[in-house]
Amino acid sequence: MSRSLSASSQELLELAYIGLGANLGDLALTLRQALQALAVLPQSRLVAVSSAYRSAPIEAGGPDYLNAVAALETSLPPQDLLQALQAIELQHGRERPYINAPRTLDLDLLLYGQASILTASLTVPHPRLGQRAFVLHPLLELSPGLSAPGLGILADLLPAVAEQPIERLSLSLID
Numbered sequence: 001m002s003r004s005l006s007a008s009s010q011e012l013l014e015l016a017y018i019g020l021g022a023n024l025g026d027l028a029l030t031l032r033q034a035l036q037a038l039a040v041l042p043q044s045r046l047v048a049v050s051s052a053y054r055s056a057p058i059e060a061g062g063p064d065y066l067n068a069v070a071a072l073e074t075s076l077p078p079q080d081l082l083q084a085l086q087a088i089e090l091q092h093g094r095e096r097p098y099i100n101a102p103r104t105l106d107l108d109l110l111l112y113g114q115a116s117i118l119t120a121s122l123t124v125p126h127p128r129l130g131q132r133a134f135v136l137h138p139l140l141e142l143s144p145g146l147s148a149p150g151l152g153i154l155a156d157l158l159p160a161v162a163e164q165p166i167e168r169l170s171l172s173l174i175d
Helices: 027-039 078-091 133-142 154-161
Strands: 014-022 044-049 053-055 065-074 106-112 166-168
Touching: 014 027, 014 078, 014 133, 027 044, 027 065, 027 078, 053 133, 065 133, 078 106, 106 133, 133 154, 133 166
Parallel strands: none
Antiparallel strands: 014 065, 014 106, 044 065, 053 065, 053 166
């Protein structure tokens, strides 16, 4: 599911973590297809995928979400990676009619190495990363000791999201 990078692109690799979520349509198929799209992004290599998790919507209605986190080594600049993620969302019919609307696919750039980024279109670490069980659990599954700029050790944030319903599933998202 991954592809090789040229020697020149390996010099500038960052480890980016991508949050995946969907609560409309065939959730497992959508996340599998999104992971396949991530695996073929230029200058990138999909290196790990968390388990699938079921979570209830937060601050919204609608059906439960299927969530996961992917680790991607990439030399794409953060803004280019964001545009690639948004293009994948659009390919899956993503619409943004209102805040926290149900979605066919949501791809969030959670972390980009240890970068702190604040632009009009991109905030890294993701602004709600530390407030969502459906992000923290799969992220910490991939990297239990992970820390993030401005947030510290992410495992220390788990008690604050302990009341959010989340279930780790045995469903595989990679073939």
